[in-house]
Amino acid sequence: MHRFFTAPENITDEKAVLCGTDVAHIRTVLRLKGGDRVQVLDGLGNCYTVILSRVGRDKIESRIESKEDVEDCESPLTVSLGQGMVKGTGFDGIVRRAVELGVGHVRPVSAKRCIAKLSKEDSAKKIGRWQRIAREASKQCGRARVPEVGPRAFSVRDFCFAHRESDLRLIFWEEEQSVCIGDLPLKTRVKSAAVLIGPEGGFAAEEIESAMEYGFQSVSLGPRLLRTGTAPLAVLSILQHLWGDL
Numbered sequence: 001m002h003r004f005f006t007a008p009e010n011i012t013d014e015k016a017v018l019c020g021t022d023v024a025h026i027r028t029v030l031r032l033k034g035g036d037r038v039q040v041l042d043g044l045g046n047c048y049t050v051i052l053s054r055v056g057r058d059k060i061e062s063r064i065e066s067k068e069d070v071e072d073c074e075s076p077l078t079v080s081l082g083q084g085m086v087k088g089t090g091f092d093g094i095v096r097r098a099v100e101l102g103v104g105h106v107r108p109v110s111a112k113r114c115i116a117k118l119s120k121e122d123s124a125k126k127i128g129r130w131q132r133i134a135r136e137a138s139k140q141c142g143r144a145r146v147p148e149v150g151p152r153a154f155s156v157r158d159f160c161f162a163h164r165e166s167d168l169r170l171i172f173w174e175e176e177q178s179v180c181i182g183d184l185p186l187k188t189r190v191k192s193a194a195v196l197i198g199p200e201g202g203f204a205a206e207e208i209e210s211a212m213e214y215g216f217q218s219v220s221l222g223p224r225l226l227r228t229g230t231a232p233l234a235v236l237s238i239l240q241h242l243w244g245d246l
Helices: 021-029 090-100 120-141 156-162 205-213 231-243
Strands: 003-005 015-018 037-041 046-055 060-069 078-084 105-109 168-172 192-197 217-219
Touching: 003 120, 015 021, 021 046, 021 060, 037 060, 078 090, 078 231, 090 105, 090 120, 090 231, 105 120, 105 156, 156 192, 156 205, 168 205, 168 231, 192 231, 205 217
Parallel strands: 003 037, 078 105, 078 192, 168 192, 168 217
Antiparallel strands: 015 060, 037 046, 046 060
C-alpha cells in the first residue's frame, strides 16, 4: 500500500488531507481515485489507513479507516550525524542512505577543508532538497518519522556545542592511530549519539581539538581510508548494531 507523510495538523479524528507534491504524484503518476486506500503518516509515530474521498488539483481529502502505532520501526538509538560538505551531489546519497540506516538528524558541517561550501544564498534551496530526499527515503524504507536535515550549515564547534549532552560523542579522523570503536569503554545503554564525519579533505587538527573540548572522542575507522560517502554508512551500521536495531 502506498505511503505518504502529512503534517499532524492535517489530520483530525475522521479525516486526513494530503498537500504539496504528493497530490500530483497521486493524481498523475499513481492515478489513484476516490475509493482507493493509502496509508498516511503524521511523522509522530502514527500510521492511518485512509480511503480517498476527493482527489483535487491542490489537495486530496480522505476518510480515516484505521490507526496504528508504527513507532517500533524507529531505532531506539537517536543518531545525529554531522556530515562534512561534499562536492557535487554526493550529499544527496549520504542523506538517502543515512535515513535508511535509521539516522535521527543530519547536520551539514562546513569544515575548514571542505571543497564544497554552503553559502547563505543557496543554503535554503539545498537544505530544502535534502529534506525532500529524506522524506522520500523515509517513505520508501517504511520509517514512521522523517529525520530533520539542517536547519543550517554548522561549524564543527557549533555542532559539538549543540550535541554536548549526547550519551556518545565521536569524531572520526583518519590521523587517529590508536582508538577504534572497539577500544572505547562501551556503555551498556546508549540512547543518543553525535558523530562527526569529515569532508574529502578530512578535519583539521584544530577542529579535532575543538571537538575534544566538548567531550568528543577522536576515533579511527580502521587501517583503510574510507571515502567521505562510505564513512557515515559504516559508522551508522556499527552504532545501530551495538545500540540500535540492526
